[in-house]
Amino acid sequence: xxxxxxxxxxxxxQKEFFGKIEFEDLKDxxxxxxxxxxxxxxxxxxxxxxxxxxxFNSAEDFLVTEEEINSAFEEVGDDTIMVIEQVVxxxxxxxKKQLECIRELKFEKCNSTLGHKIIPLENVLCYVPGGNYxxxxxxxxxxxxxxxxxxxxxxxxxxxxxxxxxxAASLSGVDKIYRLGGAQAVSAFAFGTQTIKPVDKIVxxxxxxVTYAKKYVYGQCSIDFLAGPSEVLVVADDNANPELVSADxxxxxxxxxxxxxxxxxxxxxxxxxxxxSALRQLENLDTKEIASKAFEKSIAVxxxxxxxxxxxxxxxxxxxxxxxxxxxxKFSDKFTNYGSLFIGExxxxxxxxYCSGTNHVLPTNQAARxxxxxxxxxxxxxxxxxxxDKAYAQELSCIASPLAAAEGLSAHKLASDxxxxx
Numbered sequence: 099x100x101x102x103x104x105x106x107x108x109x110x111x112q113k114e115f116f117g118k119i120e121f122e123d124l125k126d127x128x129x130x131x132x133x134x135x136x137x138x139x140x141x142x143x144x145x146x147x148x149x150x151x152x153x154f155n156s157a158e159d160f161l162v163t164e165e166e167i168n169s170a171f172e173e174v175g176d177d178t179i180m181v182i183e184q185v186v187x188x189x190x191x192x193x194k195k196q197l198e199c200i201r202e203l204k205f206e207k208c209n210s211t212l213g214h215k216i217i218p219l220e221n222v223l224c225y226v227p228g229g230n231y232x233x234x235x236x237x238x239x240x241x242x243x244x245x246x247x248x249x250x251x252x253x254x255x256x257x258x259x260x261x262x263x264x265x266a267a268s269l270s271g272v273d274k275i276y277r278l279g280g281a282q283a284v285s286a287f288a289f290g291t292q293t294i295k296p297v298d299k300i301v302x303x304x305x306x307x308v309t310y311a312k313k314y315v316y317g318q319c320s321i322d323f324l325a326g327p328s329e330v331l332v333v334a335d336d337n338a339n340p341e342l343v344s345a346d347x348x349x350x351x352x353x354x355x356x357x358x359x360x361x362x363x364x365x366x367x368x369x370x371x372x373x374x375s376a377l378r379q380l381e382n383l384d385t386k387e388i389a390s391k392a393f394e395k396s397i398a399v400x401x402x403x404x405x406x407x408x409x410x411x412x413x414x415x416x417x418x419x420x421x422x423x424x425x426x427x428k429f430s431d432k433f434t435n436y437g438s439l440f441i442g443e444x445x446x447x448x449x450x451x452y453c454s455g456t457n458h459v460l461p462t463n464q465a466a467r468x469x470x471x472x473x474x475x476x477x478x479x480x481x482x483x484x485x486x487d488k489a490y491a492q493e494l495s496c497i498a499s500p501l502a503a504a505e506g507l508s509a510h511k512l513a514s515d516x517x518x519x520x
Contacts (some may be wrong), residue, residue, distance in 0.1 A: 099373050104400060130280070150258070152277065160277060193243040194474075208489065208490035214482045223297045234265065241271060243476065248478075251297075255276035287300060299321065322459065322472050327358065329358045329359070329462055330346060330350040330359050330418040331362065331411055341379070351393045351396065357392045364402070414435075415464040417438075419440065459471055
């Protein structure tokens with residue numbers, strides 16, 4: 099981990115700290131997307147074999163069968179099933195509480211009615227990565243909010259899908275489970291194939307090829323957001339426990355080589371304690387090879403005040419933000435750009451990853467400047483309606499007609515004028 103004092107936080111250092119990953123045009127990925135769009139199942143079969151998802155006899159083999167789901171439950175075992183069930187319960191409880199915050203709106207004005215309705219999406223795909231590690235937690239985080247929102251058809255796909263992910267998908271209420279991954283899977287569910295129905299929205303994390311594919315198909319269907327590698331930013335004072343700080347940073351670093359940990363602290367001495375602790379902890383990690391390389395590229399900045407920490411953190415807009423300093427709760431409202439906030443040293447980021455109830459599909463790459471994480475709100479539409487009384491229509495026409503004339507839209511004016519004469 100590189101340690102930088104704020105006074106030495108020059109343009110080069112800031113470029114490294116605030117650097118934003120660009121999703122370059124990946125022409126090979128674009129070819130995959132278009133091949134699947136144009137050729138459907140035959141292209142999917144070819145790419146599944148090419149990229150190691152498996153050699154399937156037919157497109158029907160993409161779908162995980164009921165027999166395979168039952169077999170997965172037997173293989174996973176009761177202890178793991180009980181853990182996943184508890185995770186589903188916690189995430190569902192939080193999602194339902196979120197949904198309670200939105201009410202259908204209806205109000206009367208001049209004997210007329212205006213309002214909005216809350217309508218769930220009909221078809222959603224939950225994408226679950228399966229490259230470095232199986233991620234049953236991502237199956238829960240993507241599918242459970244969709245189920246709570248009332249989505250009619252929930253599909254889930256994952257490359258080289260593992261039994262624990264199948265179990266998590268089933269317990270989360272997924273209707274159909276597929277063994278597909280990569281840009282080809284995104285394209286298949288965006289455009290549809292001979293055997294796959296196109297969806298209204300695709301959610302869930304993925305590698306740069308999946309992210310590029312989501313960006314490409316946006317407009318054909320909706321997506322949650324474009325996410326880069328995982329990241330955590332910890333703000334800690336000298337009273338914080340350096341072992342907890344280093345453990346939380348390493349928990350992000352082990353995701354992949356491009357993952358990053360950031361530390362804002364108030365003394366170089368504390369930064370070195372965190373660094374030394376991380377190096378000791380790395381020795382006992384099975385994921386040391388990945389985590390150590392990501393940790394080497396992580397950055398600690400020594401600041402002089404909370405205000406400096408707030409300024410840097412809000413500009414960085416991290417996926418996960420941890421506050422481990424005295425009176426953290428008092429200052430928490432000053433931090434405004436983050437995917438999810440963790441206040442106090444008891445609040446391990448991994449609890450949010452797995453089981454506290456909030457979602458772990460979060461904006462990265464500074465997307466937290468304009469969006470929050472995945473939630474039940476991603477699976478609903480808020481649609482307005484109106485029922486206008488004759489007298490109110492005449493009143494409104496006196497506003498609409500001159501405005502239409504000012505815009506030069508004569509058919510608009512005609513439609514309004516006719517209501518004014520009824």
